[in-house]
């Protein structure tokens with residue numbers, strides 16, 4: 001199900017003329033119980049976006065993704081997770 005989020009994020013990046021960089025999928029070190037470990041979370045690099053673009057990227061994703069997705073702005077990335085239990 002994460003591919004929907006990837007496609008959406010890629011659409012946004014294309015619209016502002018940058019390449020989408022996914023910094024973390026089900027690899028890397030995350031919080032215990034992180035949805036990254038079960039392939040239900042991705043991180044998108046934000047250092048190529050302005051603060052404004054980060055904010056509009058988040059609204060873009062929230063508008064288009066199912067309510068089960070959480071889109072959260074972290075210090076250097078946007079974290080997107082799919083939690084069907086919410």
Ligand SMILES: [Zn+2]
Pocket residue numbers: 024036041042043078079080
């Ligand atoms: Zn993350």
